[in-house]
Amino acid sequence: MRDIHEHSAGEDLVIKTSVRLLVPFIQLFGLYVIVHGHYSPGGGFQGGVILGASFILLALAYDLKTSQDYMPIWANALLGNLGPVIYIGVGALCAIFGGLFLDYSALDVLIPLGPVEWRSFGIFLVEVGVGLAVMSIMLLLYWNLSSGGALDEGL
């Protein structure tokens, strides 16, 4: 294969500029998909994939270091562990306050909103946990696969 930079114009201004313009809107849309998950198409998994894809887009258009400036490795690990903790924590709280595991209406004794409101709100809490876990695990998979596990340089 020929030298990859023989014809290249160096840093690609078009791709970098459009990625820099688009990434905030992609992340906003990811949050929208997570928040609207219980009464429109979408949900935690889909919104998490969109959020993770925005960081992967940064890593593709710039490099791995730039995406790690916006989402440091420690923050990624923290969010990836916080997601399952939120999920299991909400479920276990329901069991502690007298319902079944993930039976959100049991949380009515904690904050009295009404059982129907709590079923809707509890799904939202669980979706946030799912979204955080999916986002950070997807980003971590990309970092590991593209840099051979070193997490420093890649595509």
Place this chain on the structure above:
Amino acid sequence: MTILSILTMILVLAGLFFFLAGTVGILRLPDFYSRLHAAGKCDSLAAVLMIAGLAIYNLDPFSFGSLLVSAKLMLIAGFVFVTSPTATHAITEAALVLGVKPWQRKGRKRP
């Protein structure tokens, strides 16, 4: 027949025309770059025209909800209008870097 449905028809038919032109271009043009030229330009314009037509069609029983849905459709159109040329640019540059030769007539010297 209201003015909105006439406008919808014009926009959707224009979008279909550009999709047709892009498809003919992909099938008939000789090499990678010119095919990508046809696909990238025609598809991004046609997608924006058709989405604008759908957004206007959606406005017909006018309410705040339908206005919101139309605004979301126009956001999708703006997104396509930015991303589609960028993707075409990235694919073209990758092909150029990997050394895909542009087509030329037989017997003509490369300048």
